[in-house]
Every structure is written in structure tokens, then in C-alpha cells.
Amino acid sequence: METAPIGPAKAGDSFRDRHSNTTETGKRKWVYALKPGGTLYRYRQWLAFVYLGIFFALPFIKISGLPAVQLNFPEAKFILLGQIFWPDDFIIFAVAMIVLIVFIALFTVIYGRVFCGWVCPQTIFMEFVFRKIEWWIEGTPAQQKKRDAAPMSAGKFARKALKHAVFLVVSFLVAHAFLSYILGVEEVWRMIRGPIGESWSILAGLLFFTLLFYFVFAFVRDIVCTTICPYGRLQGVLFDKDTMQVSYDYNRGEPRGKLKKNSQQDLGDCIDCKLCVNVCPTGIDIRDGVQMECVGCTACIDACNAVMIKIDRPVGLIRMASENQVSKKLPFRFNGKMKFYSIVLVLLMGIISALVFSRKSIDTTVSRVKGQLYQEVGTDSLSNLFQAKMINKTKKEVQYQLKVEGAIPGMIKMVDAGHDRLKPESINTVTFFILIPKSAIRSRSSDITVGVYINGIKMTKVQSTFLGPFI
Numbered sequence: 001m002e003t004a005p006i007g008p009a010k011a012g013d014s015f016r017d018r019h020s021n022t023t024e025t026g027k028r029k030w031v032y033a034l035k036p037g038g039t040l041y042r043y044r045q046w047l048a049f050v051y052l053g054i055f056f057a058l059p060f061i062k063i064s065g066l067p068a069v070q071l072n073f074p075e076a077k078f079i080l081l082g083q084i085f086w087p088d089d090f091i092i093f094a095v096a097m098i099v100l101i102v103f104i105a106l107f108t109v110i111y112g113r114v115f116c117g118w119v120c121p122q123t124i125f126m127e128f129v130f131r132k133i134e135w136w137i138e139g140t141p142a143q144q145k146k147r148d149a150a151p152m153s154a155g156k157f158a159r160k161a162l163k164h165a166v167f168l169v170v171s172f173l174v175a176h177a178f179l180s181y182i183l184g185v186e187e188v189w190r191m192i193r194g195p196i197g198e199s200w201s202i203l204a205g206l207l208f209f210t211l212l213f214y215f216v217f218a219f220v221r222d223i224v225c226t227t228i229c230p231y232g233r234l235q236g237v238l239f240d241k242d243t244m245q246v247s248y249d250y251n252r253g254e255p256r257g258k259l260k261k262n263s264q265q266d267l268g269d270c271i272d273c274k275l276c277v278n279v280c281p282t283g284i285d286i287r288d289g290v291q292m293e294c295v296g297c298t299a300c301i302d303a304c305n306a307v308m309i310k311i312d313r314p315v316g317l318i319r320m321a322s323e324n325q326v327s328k329k330l331p332f333r334f335n336g337k338m339k340f341y342s343i344v345l346v347l348l349m350g351i352i353s354a355l356v357f358s359r360k361s362i363d364t365t366v367s368r369v370k371g372q373l374y375q376e377v378g379t380d381s382l383s384n385l386f387q388a389k390m391i392n393k394t395k396k397e398v399q400y401q402l403k404v405e406g407a408i409p410g411m412i413k414m415v416d417a418g419h420d421r422l423k424p425e426s427i428n429t430v431t432f433f434i435l436i437p438k439s440a441i442r443s444r445s446s447d448i449t450v451g452v453y454i455n456g457i458k459m460t461k462v463q464s465t466f467l468g469p470f471i
Contacts, residue, residue, distance in 0.1 A: 019226050020283040021226055033131075034140075034278045039302065041302050044117070055121075058181075064395075067079050069081075086393060095352045099345065109239070111243070112246070112296050114296040120295075122229070123295060130167060133163065167214055167217065242333050242334075244322050246294055246298060247326050252317060253317050254270065255268055257272060258271055270317060362460075363390070363393070364388055364389070364460060365462065368385070368464060380437055380439070381435050382468055384434050399455050408436060409437065414430070434450075
């Protein structure tokens with residue numbers, strides 16, 4: 001990863017030899033981040049409240065009688081904005097995932113890791129739920145640090161016990177919301193009201209996710225962003241000198257030093273107050289240059305701007321800027337890499353739009369039953385046994401009919417003659433014979449076409465093969 005030049009005073013520093021939350025001996029260094037404040041933090045707070053509101057409310061929202069979002073992995077049924085998607089729609093999900101990856105890459109190339117600091121669920125829950133609970137129960141970061149260094153006492157134990165109890169309760173609620181996205185609110189509510197023995201496997205999953213969320217937000221915390229998350233590792237590949245990121249203007253700030261009244265000082269605007277370090281949730285010093293641990297939360301921008309206002313200096317010593325903007329005073333440039341990702345994203349959006357709009361509400365596949373040869377019917381006809389997998393993606397029961405169409409004449413004889421309806425939101429298996437006159441058979445294997453009619457209207461046609469005798 002390229003590092004912004006920061007002057008000779010820091011040229012020999014070894015801050016990149018280890019993570020910001022690791023000591024020189026390799027031990028965990030707990031980050032006691034100060035509570036941020038300022039315009040950007042207020043925007044982040046409003047965005048977090050909207051995000052949390054949507055997260056907890058979305059499972060309850062219905063569109064056309066279906067959940068707005070449900071990702072039912074056990075049944076391989078996915079609902080988005082009231083539309084049901086089944087395994088045969090996998091190509092849509094595959095393209096959607098590629099679109100998401102390209103969008104994230106494009107966003108990162110332009111704005112760095114701002115996504116991590118402003119939108120990522122890990123940051124939202126850590127900074128605006130669990131961290132606030134911690135401040136409420138254990139006090140300011142300075143009080144927490146002092147208390148952690150002190151020996152165990154009744155007061156310390158009570159605060160710690162209360163904090164972790166609240167953490168567990170919140171994690172339990174988050175796990176319920178998470179489970180509602182998979183099974184649906186009604187199923188989760190039924191599980192809560194019913195006997196434990198009837199849904200012990202679901203309960204085990206619920207407890208697993210509860211403990212997982214609790215462990216992450218109570219103990220792992222910033223390690224997720226600095227070590228575990230693969231997205232953070234990608235920034236070194238995606239960033240270039242035109243990428244907008246949280247940057248320290250070293251040309252303006254160096255040489256840094258304490259501000260002294262009534263004295264002539266040949267110093268930059270940075271007064272080395274270290275507030276930008278103290279508010280950082282991953283414990284880095286942004287003045288050292290671009291670092292992998294920076295999540296782009298902009299807390300240091302708010303802290304620095306507040307100091308600049310107090311000492312009557314222009315704000316923006318730390319700001320969102322590219323390396324070229326800081327070092328060469330160049331304006332933002334939409335470079336070739338950004339244009340390439342933009343073109344790819346537009347093309348993929350066109351593909352996924354075409355796939356969604358051309359998606360059928362009834363999907364049918366027809367195949368000859370394996371291991372079955374042809375059968376002679378009477379003296380003038382042959383038959384093959386077929387199976388059709390018919391997916392009814394609607395929430396209504398529909399009537400279906402299958403017909404042999406095309407150049408080869410034939411008729412269909414249903415194995416279950418009394419069944420002519422497809423259950424809603426389900427995969428239906430239909431077994432039938434296709435009968436074809438011997439006179440129409442010209443080869444060992446013949447292509448046939450089956451028309452699929454739903455409620456009397458032709459929906460689609462499906463190709464298959466008919467096996468006859470050697471000719």
C-alpha cells in the first residue's frame with residue numbers, strides 16, 4: 001500500500017510493523033476511544049438510527065401478503081420486495097452478487113473505506129449500540145481505563161456484570177431479528193410461544209447467534225475491522241492516488257508542535273493535541289498516513305475541526321481528500337479505473353434488470369425418466385415416461401395443462417389424472433406418458449416440444465427428447 005509522505009520526523013517509524021491494537025510484544029491493546037462529536041458524527045448518528053429502524057422493522061413489513069425480505073436458506077426460498085425467488089433463479093442471485101462486488105469496488109476506488117465507518121453493520125452496532133451502552137454503564141473511556149487497571153472490587157464487578165448482562169440481552173434481540181430474516185416473523189413467534197422440544201434445533205441456532213454477536217461486540221470489537229474483515233485487506237489493491245479517503249494534510253500541518261502564547265513559532269497548523277488519535281475506534285494515528293486499520297469513520301475530522309476552530313485556524317487539516325489533492329493540490333479526478341468499474345457496473349445492472357423482468361412466474365423443466373425404455377401402446381404407438389418439475393412462484397393455486405406441440409404429433413397421458421393444479425409457492429412434481437404414433441418416429445432419439453398452459457393461457461414451451469427403437 002502506498003503511504004503519504006509525512007516528513008523526515010516520521011521517516012523511521014515502524015508503526016506498520018503491527019496492527020494498531022497490538023503491542024510491541026504482540027499482546028492485545030484495548031482501544032478506549034473517546035466519544036466523538038461534531039457535524040459528521042451527528043450525520044452518522046442519524047444514519048445509524050435509520051439503519052437500525054429499518055433492520056428491526058423490515059421483517060414485519062409485508063408486500064402483497066409476503067415479507068419484504070426473507071432469506072429462507074433451509075427451504076431455498078428467497079423473498080425480495082414481495083417477489084419469491086427459487087433455486088432456478090440462481091443466475092439472478094449470481095449476477096446480483098457480482099453487481100454488489102463491483103459496486104463496492106467502485107465505491108472503494110472513489111471513497112475508500114467510508115462504507116465501513118458509515119454503513120457497515122459491525123460499525124453501526126458497535127459504535128451506536130454497544131459502545132453507547134458501555135458509556136452509560138461504565139462511564140467515559142478515561143474512567144473505563146482507570147477502572148480496568150484497578151483491582152477487582154464490588155463496584156467494578158457490579159458494573160461489569162450489568163454491562164455484559166445488557167450486552168447478552170441486546171445480542172439475544174439481534175439474534176431474533178436475524179432469525180426473522182431467515183424463517184419469517186410468524187415462524188419465530190410460533191417458536192417462542194410453542195414448547196421448546198418442538199423447535200430445539202432452531203433454539204440452538206438462536207443461542208449460537210446470540211453468543212456469536214455477544215462475543216464479537218463484547219470482546220472482538222475492532223479486531224473485526226483490522227484483522228478479520230477481508231474487505232479491509234482489499235483496500236491496498238483498490239486504492240490509488242485519486243481515491244478519496246480520510247487524509248491528514250501534512251504540507252499544512254507539519255512541522256507539528258504545541259501552541260505557545262506570545263511566542264513566534266515556525267510550525268504547521270497541527271498542535272499535536274492527539275485528539276484525532278484518541279477518538280479513533282481502531283487506535284491509529286491518521287497523521288502517519290494511509291493505514292489499513294482506518295475505517296473512514298471521520299471521527300478524527302470532527303475532532304480536528306473543533307480544535308482548528310478554537311485556535312482560529314482553517315478547518316480541513318484532516319479531511320476527505322486524495323493523495324494527489326494533498327500532495328499536488330490537484331482537484332478530484334475521475335480516472336480510468338473508476339470509469340472502467342462504472343461501465344462494468346452499468347452493463348451488469350442492465351443484465352440483472354433483463355433477468356428480473358423476463359423471469360417467469362411458473363418455471364417448468366421436463367425430462368424423460370432415466371432407466372426407462374420406450375413402451376409399445378397398441379399396434380401403432382410408442383410411449384415414454386416423463387417427469388416435469390413445475391415451480392409455482394405465485395401465492396395462488398393455478399390450473400395447468402401440458403400439450404405436445406411442434407412437428408411431431410403426440411398426446412399426453414397423466415399418471416395422476418385427477419391432479420391438474422399447482423400448489424402455491426412450491427415445487428410440484430408431475431409424472432406423465434407421451435404417446436407418439438410409430439409412423440412419426442424417424443430416428444432413435446427425436447426432439448419433442450411440450451407446451452405449458454396455466455389457467456388456459458400458454459406460458460412457455462419446453463424441449464425434451466423421445467426415445468424410440470433403432471431404425
